[in-house]
Amino acid sequence: MRNHIFLKILSSFLLLLLCTHLHAQNKPASPKPLDSATLSKIISQQVKDTSSGKSTIKLSDTSVAIIISRLETYTLMLNQVMSTLRRGLDTVEISESIPLIDSSMRVVRRDMAASGSTNNMHDLYTNRVLLVQLERKLDSWQDQLFKFHDRLVNITDTLQLLRKDTTMRNFPAEDELRDIYVGQMATLIQKWRQVDSANKTNLLHLGLLQNKVAKRYIDVTNLLEDMDFQLSRFTQRLFNKDFSYLWEPPLPGKKGPKFPQVLNRSIRKNINILKIFFAVRGPIYLLWFLAAILFLWWVAFNARKVKRKHEEREAESILQQSRHLYRYPVASTILLVSTLSFLISIQFPIMYTGICWIVTAFATTCIIRHNIPPNLYKRWLLLVLLLVVYCINNLLIQVTFTEQWGVFIGGIVSIVLGSYLLRTLRNTTLPLPKYTRSAIWVFIALSGLSVLLVVLARVSAAKIIGAAGVVGITMAPGIIFMVEILMEAIYLQVEAKKDSSTFISMIDYQNIKDRLKTIFYIAAFIGWLALIARNLYLYDGLYELVSDMLVAERKIGNFTFSFSSVIIFLLIIWLSTIVTQIISYLLGYTGQTSQPQKKLGSAMLLIRLAVLGAGTLLAFAASGIPMDKLAIVVGALGVGIGFGLQNIVNNLVSGVILAFEKPIEVGDVIELGARTGVVKEIGIRSSKISAGDGSEVIVPNGDLIAQQLVNWTLTNRTRRVDVLVGIAYGADLKKALTLVKDYLQNLDDILKTPEPVVLLQNFRDLGVDIQAMFWISDLGQAGTIKSQVLTDIYIRLQEAGISIAYPRPQQVQINMEPGTWKESSAANTPVKPAAPVTTVKPSPVVPPSGTPPEAPGKAPGETGDVK
Numbered sequence: 001m002r003n004h005i006f007l008k009i010l011s012s013f014l015l016l017l018l019c020t021h022l023h024a025q026n027k028p029a030s031p032k033p034l035d036s037a038t039l040s041k042i043i044s045q046q047v048k049d050t051s052s053g054k055s056t057i058k059l060s061d062t063s064v065a066i067i068i069s070r071l072e073t074y075t076l077m078l079n080q081v082m083s084t085l086r087r088g089l090d091t092v093e094i095s096e097s098i099p100l101i102d103s104s105m106r107v108v109r110r111d112m113a114a115s116g117s118t119n120n121m122h123d124l125y126t127n128r129v130l131l132v133q134l135e136r137k138l139d140s141w142q143d144q145l146f147k148f149h150d151r152l153v154n155i156t157d158t159l160q161l162l163r164k165d166t167t168m169r170n171f172p173a174e175d176e177l178r179d180i181y182v183g184q185m186a187t188l189i190q191k192w193r194q195v196d197s198a199n200k201t202n203l204l205h206l207g208l209l210q211n212k213v214a215k216r217y218i219d220v221t222n223l224l225e226d227m228d229f230q231l232s233r234f235t236q237r238l239f240n241k242d243f244s245y246l247w248e249p250p251l252p253g254k255k256g257p258k259f260p261q262v263l264n265r266s267i268r269k270n271i272n273i274l275k276i277f278f279a280v281r282g283p284i285y286l287l288w289f290l291a292a293i294l295f296l297w298w299v300a301f302n303a304r305k306v307k308r309k310h311e312e313r314e315a316e317s318i319l320q321q322s323r324h325l326y327r328y329p330v331a332s333t334i335l336l337v338s339t340l341s342f343l344i345s346i347q348f349p350i351m352y353t354g355i356c357w358i359v360t361a362f363a364t365t366c367i368i369r370h371n372i373p374p375n376l377y378k379r380w381l382l383l384v385l386l387l388v389v390y391c392i393n394n395l396l397i398q399v400t401f402t403e404q405w406g407v408f409i410g411g412i413v414s415i416v417l418g419s420y421l422l423r424t425l426r427n428t429t430l431p432l433p434k435y436t437r438s439a440i441w442v443f444i445a446l447s448g449l450s451v452l453l454v455v456l457a458r459v460s461a462a463k464i465i466g467a468a469g470v471v472g473i474t475m476a477p478g479i480i481f482m483v484e485i486l487m488e489a490i491y492l493q494v495e496a497k498k499d500s501s502t503f504i505s506m507i508d509y510q511n512i513k514d515r516l517k518t519i520f521y522i523a524a525f526i527g528w529l530a531l532i533a534r535n536l537y538l539y540d541g542l543y544e545l546v547s548d549m550l551v552a553e554r555k556i557g558n559f560t561f562s563f564s565s566v567i568i569f570l571l572i573i574w575l576s577t578i579v580t581q582i583i584s585y586l587l588g589y590t591g592q593t594s595q596p597q598k599k600l601g602s603a604m605l606l607i608r609l610a611v612l613g614a615g616t617l618l619a620f621a622a623s624g625i626p627m628d629k630l631a632i633v634v635g636a637l638g639v640g641i642g643f644g645l646q647n648i649v650n651n652l653v654s655g656v657i658l659a660f661e662k663p664i665e666v667g668d669v670i671e672l673g674a675r676t677g678v679v680k681e682i683g684i685r686s687s688k689i690s691a692g693d694g695s696e697v698i699v700p701n702g703d704l705i706a707q708q709l710v711n712w713t714l715t716n717r718t719r720r721v722d723v724l725v726g727i728a729y730g731a732d733l734k735k736a737l738t739l740v741k742d743y744l745q746n747l748d749d750i751l752k753t754p755e756p757v758v759l760l761q762n763f764r765d766l767g768v769d770i771q772a773m774f775w776i777s778d779l780g781q782a783g784t785i786k787s788q789v790l791t792d793i794y795i796r797l798q799e800a801g802i803s804i805a806y807p808r809p810q811q812v813q814i815n816m817e818p819g820t821w822k823e824s825s826a827a828n829t830p831v832k833p834a835a836p837v838t839t840v841k842p843s844p845v846v847p848p849s850g851t852p853p854e855a856p857g858k859a860p861g862e863t864g865d866v867k
Contacts, residue, residue, distance in 0.1 A: 071184055074162055078191045081155055085198040089148045091209055094141050097279075101216050104134055104276045107269070108223055111397075112230070121238070121460060121537060122350045123266075123397040124231050129347045130273055131224045133280050138217040145210045152206065155199050162192065235537070243399050243459045246408060259402035266395045270351040277349050292337040299325050299333070299489060302496040309496075318495050322488035324481065328367050332485045335363035339475075339482045343527040354391035357471060360478040361387055367481060376424055382417060386410060387474045390467040399459050407462050408454040414447035414469060433480055442532075443473040468535035472528070479528050483520045490516070569619045576615025580608040609656070609684060647702070651685045654701035658682060664704065664711055669779060671710035672699060712779055718751065719779035721786050723772040724761070725793055726805035733760060736770060736802050740793055744774050747792075749785050751775040767805025 108127050278285065303326065307315045319326045342348065342356040361384045369377065389410060396403060421440050425432065446469030453462035491513075533539040550564035659682070664670055668679045670689065675697055677689040687704060689697040712719060727736050737758050744756035756774035763769075772793075776785055797804060 071188065075184075075188055075191070077158070077162075078188070078195050081158070082191065082195050082198065085155075085195065085202060089202060089206065091145070091148070091206070094145070094209060094213065097137075098212055098216065100276060100279055101134060101138070101220075104130060104273075105216070105219060105223065107272065107276075108227070111269075112223070112226060121231070121234055121464060122394045124227065124234060125537065126270070126273060126349045126351075128224070128227045128231060129349055130277065131220055131227055132347050133277060134220045135217070135224060137280050138213055138220060141213050142210070142217060145206060145213060148206055149203075149210070152199055152203050155195070156203075159192065159196050159199065238461050238464075239453075239458055241457045243404055243457050244401070245457050246404065246455065259400045262396055262398045262400055262403075263392075266397045269397065270349065270395050273349050274351050277352065288337055288341055292333050295336065295489070296329060296333045299329055299492060302492040305496040306492065319492075322492050324367055324485055325488045325492065331363045331366040332481075335360055335367070335478055336482055336485050338363065339478050343479070343531065350394050354394060357475060358388060358391060361474050364474075364478045364481060368477070372430065373428075376428070379417060379420060379424075382413070383470070383474050386414060386417075386470050390463075390470050393463060394467055403463070404454060404459050407459060407466055408451060410470075411447045411451035411454065411462070411466050414466065415444055415451065418444035418447065418473075436476075439473060439476050443469045445469075446472070464536060468532055471535050472532045475531060476528060479524045483517065483524050486520060487513070487517055565622075568622050572615055572619035572622060576612050576619075579615075580611050609659070612684070647700075648685065650702045651700045654705045655682070655684050657705060658687075658701055663709065663714070665713075668714065669712040669717075671712070672704070672707060717778050717780070718775055719782055720773055720775050721782055721789075723774075723786060723789055723793070725770045725772065725790075725797075726764070726767040727770055727797075728767045728803040728805045731768075731802045733768060733770075735800065736797065739796055739800055739802075740770065740772055743792060743796060744772060744789070747774075747789070749776060749781070749788075751777060764805075 108131060111123065111127055303319060306318050309315075310318060324332050338356045338359045342353055342360075348356075365380065365384060368380065372380070389406070393403060393406065393410075418440050422437065422444075425437060425440070446465050450462045450466030450469065453459075453465065530539060533542055550567065551562055553560050553562050555561075658664065664679050664682070664687075666679055666682060670677065670679060672689070675689065675691065677691040677697060679687060680690045680696065681688040683701070686698050686700050689699055691697055725736075725740070727733065737760065741756060741758040744750055744758070745752070750756060751774070754775055756772065758770065758772045761769040761771040772789070774789075776782060794804065
């Protein structure tokens with residue numbers, strides 16, 4: 001940073017010398033400009049003197065085309081340059097803003113001159129913030145002016161090149177052409193002189209302006225160094241006694257003005273600083289305002305869209321899930337913008353920060369007014385009042401006896417209020433965040449320390465610590481509501497776009513809700529800790545400490561690294577993994593539809609591999625790890641692979657083979673061994689198969705390559721369905737075959753090509769088997785269609801009087817008499833020849849309830865009853 005400032009100062013000094021030199025050159029009276037007629041006479045005279053050998057102008061008959069082309073080109077170029085110079089350089093803002101820079105520096109110099117009576121770190125820090133913003137503004141102006149200077153220098157170089165072009169000194173030999181060319185050449189020279197004069201004028205004006213900006217940049221840099229020294233010295237003696245004790249009158253040197261005078265001067269000074277700050281950083285606040293308007297319109301638009309797409313009751317139920325945005329849209333928007341404003345931006349004047357805190361507190365009050373018990377709401381209002389008091393107290397530029405007692409009373413009230421909040425939280429049923437009690441304990445501890453410091457006459461330190469406690473406890477609900485509002489906005493967007501074909505419609509809000517909320521809460525907690533640290537003025541010191549610790553180089557043998565490079569490496573790898581998961585979620589099969597519209601499993605796997613590979617290389621490059629070290633790591637991995645990672649590498653290579661060969665895709669129905677399911681994800685090492693019972697089977701990619709795999713949907717989703725129907729003996733088989741085939745041919749869910757086939761398959765003990773085979777377009781409907789076909793065939797056969805074969809009970813006779821527990825030999829039982837079948841009567845469709853049907857040839861009572 002110091003080297004950069006030195007280079008800026010040196011370049012500005014050299015530029016100042018150049019401008020002084022140019023000004024000295026332009027001081028004498030410039031010669032009277034020549035008009036085109038005079039130039040034409042001079043050129044014509046030089047053309048006539050070519051015979052003497054002293055003139056630099058030559059006559060030529062062969063270069064007419066080149067001369068005309070060059071003349072046209074240079075004329076157009078000078079016209080364009082002249083147009084640019086006439087418009088001038090955009091330095092009006094810089095010239096008009098220099099008085100603002102001067103007035104800002106006067107304010108800081110006046111405070112620094114009165115530093116003996118200014119015993120307030122808030123005031124010193126506000127001055128430092130103002131100087132930092134001025135330094136940034138002047139730095140940006142210098143960069144802008146240097147760009148303008150380079151542009152003018154390029155114009156000067158172009159003019160010099162045009163002047164040195166010897167081609168333009170060749171004139172046509174013919175008198176008629178030469179006269180025309182002489183006139184055009186005179187016009188070109190006149191235009192060249194005008195451009196050169198305007199360019200020198202702009203260079204002089206720019207040099208003077210750069211001198212002014214450079215001088216103020218040097219002054220601001222010096223003031224900033226002095227302010228840093230005062231802040232460091234004030235920090236060192238922050239906990240020293242700086243005022244009288246409460247029970248004593250002020251010290252003789254500490255009497256100073258009264259509280260109303262100090263308050264009046266402090267408010268006027270902070271308002272002036274705030275005006276200067278808005279003048280320097282005005283566009284940023286305009287962007288915040290436009291962002292608030294855009295967010296409010298976005299929420300209202302999504303709410304109207306939800307109401308149009310759903311019925312009134314359903315839409316109301318959806319909108320109630322976004323209770324803060326739906327009920328309090330304006331307060332929620334103000335809370336979101338104000339909270340983000342003071343969390344994201346670090347360098348702000350104390351008055352602007354206090355305004356943001358108060359606005360956030362009032363917006364939080366509007367949201368929780370009807371959602372908490374009245375007694376708790378009254379305590380919250382007391383907290384907001386304490387916040388307003390401390391914000392006004394932070395503006396004071398000088399300690400007074402009234403302020404000392406105010407800080408003491410505010411600390412006592414804060415301790416009592418914190419103790420009451422702890423007792424209230426024990427009996428409340430409100431859904432409070434997890435660490436609410438810890439935040440209240442921090443509030444009580446800081447308030448108690450503030451009271452102790454006031455008693456010990458350390459008023460400045462007491463004010464800082466007490467304000468930090470109050471700001472932390474009042475901003476905590478606003479930060480929590482900010483997270484809730486962001487989640488509600490995302491929920492509304494997802495619900496509004498659910499039925500569209502956009503990217504948002506692919507997001508399942510319930511799947512990402514918990515993970516996204518966790519990320520937001522972690523970021524909010526870090527922001528809350530940074531807020532406390534800034535109010536305690538520990539942020540800069542902690543930032544420098546952590547930065548030095550992360551940037552410092554460390555060695556392990558010959559290997560040099562830093563913690564920042566390690567964190568960058570891990571962060572990029574983690575982000576690459578998150579990106580691959582998002583790609584897998586958006587392009588993969590989520591199980592929500594039975595037939596995915598796109599099969600992107602293999603392409604998704606290749607994309608994930610590419611993202612991980614690119615992320616790994618980027619991580620090595622961003623962390624500063626040399627690529628030769630990467631080769632060493634790869635070699636070490638090769639040794640590990642040779643010893644114990646064969647299976648892992650096999651699965652990784654198998655994943656690449658699956659990606660290129662594409663034997664399966666996401667959404668395919670496959671059979672692997674005894675398992676059948678739908679491919680849900682093709683991973684780098686393993687794949688997920690969703691079984692029909694709801695389980696998910698993790699299969700290594702090596703098994704998918706090595707084992708025999710059946711893919712039902714590799715080319716299409718058609719499938720043949722087999723149905724087996726048993727017909728009782730004695731039924732009309734031809735009629736049954738015709739009936740079943742006619743039915744299948746007329747069913748809409750069955751493909752006509754190939755046409756259904758109905759065959760007589762087999763003769764069995766109990767009947768004749770008829771097999772029907774037909775094709776369907778979607779195998780996912782196989783079970784449903786098969787059930788429908790069986791049901792309809794059963795009904796049609798019954799209506800046609802064709803009986804369905806059913807199993808008969810097995811007849812077993814067991815002799816239970818003692819002493820006869822022997823198995824009768826099958827050989828002792830004579831085999832009777834079967835009687836010839838004369839007529840076969842169809843069996844009843846439904847057997848009589850309670851008793852099995854009688855077998856043919858059996859007398860009544862000869863059933864298989866157990867005796």
